[in-house]
Amino acid sequence: MIERSARIGILGGTFDPIHRGHLDVGAAAQQALGLAHLFLIPSSTPPHRDPAVASGYHRFAMAAMAAAGRPGWSVSDLELQSAAPSYTTTTLQKFLDGGYAAANLYFVIGADAFADIRSWKDYPRVLDRANFAVVSRPGAGVREMPARLPELAARMTTAPPEPPSGRSSMIVLIDAPTADVSSTAIRRRLRAGESITGMVDPRVEQHIEQHGLYTAMIADLGADAAPQVPPAGRLHGQD
Numbered sequence: 001m002i003e004r005s006a007r008i009g010i011l012g013g014t015f016d017p018i019h020r021g022h023l024d025v026g027a028a029a030q031q032a033l034g035l036a037h038l039f040l041i042p043s044s045t046p047p048h049r050d051p052a053v054a055s056g057y058h059r060f061a062m063a064a065m066a067a068a069g070r071p072g073w074s075v076s077d078l079e080l081q082s083a084a085p086s087y088t089t090t091t092l093q094k095f096l097d098g099g100y101a102a103a104n105l106y107f108v109i110g111a112d113a114f115a116d117i118r119s120w121k122d123y124p125r126v127l128d129r130a131n132f133a134v135v136s137r138p139g140a141g142v143r144e145m146p147a148r149l150p151e152l153a154a155r156m157t158t159a160p161p162e163p164p165s166g167r168s169s170m171i172v173l174i175d176a177p178t179a180d181v182s183s184t185a186i187r188r189r190l191r192a193g194e195s196i197t198g199m200v201d202p203r204v205e206q207h208i209e210q211h212g213l214y215t216a217m218i219a220d221l222g223a224d225a226a227p228q229v230p231p232a233g234r235l236h237g238q239d
Helices: 022-031 056-067 088-097 142-150 148-155 183-191 203-210
Strands: 008-013 039-042 073-075 105-110 131-135 171-174
Touching: 008 022, 022 039, 022 105, 022 131, 022 148, 022 171, 039 056, 056 073, 056 203, 088 105, 131 142, 142 148, 142 171
Parallel strands: 008 039, 008 105, 039 073, 105 131, 131 171
Antiparallel strands: none
């Protein structure tokens, strides 16, 4: 059972496929913030990107493989349950409706993605539904965030032990090394018949090879297919 009073991390993404950069971001946030649990949440229909290439089934499976053996990590199909666009504000509201307090939630995100926060649905209100843990990415350091988003600079801090009382949710800047890899680069290499060893978890690499993902995609179920996952994989099933 996951205690509602514990610090909970939420790392969302298309995960098409999940790679070392995603895992480094999650691990950095977990270590810096002392997260008791980290949910990986594959998106259904990303509103700011092209549709996923691999189906929800495969993306969920690869995320579960990448999370296996990492204490406190699990995968939720919270967004995959719906074909509607996967908006962060909607996902965070579902956590709040489930009894979690905004002060205990940390939405984990790379600095490159957070730089576009102004374009998100419900901005800036979405920032009040959780703390945001922003982790450095190659070419996008967290030290640049106050200058890039000056209207949010007053909310930015560096992982204090507890959120300040009476203030809005925080934006925690975490400067940590993360792998210089992207899902786009991985898919490009696979289409070219090149190796992706070291870019993804070995189990994910094996899954991609076994199912011919991102090459012929013959075994894929289609980007809109609903994942067939056991109840334990669902957010509320793990409580």
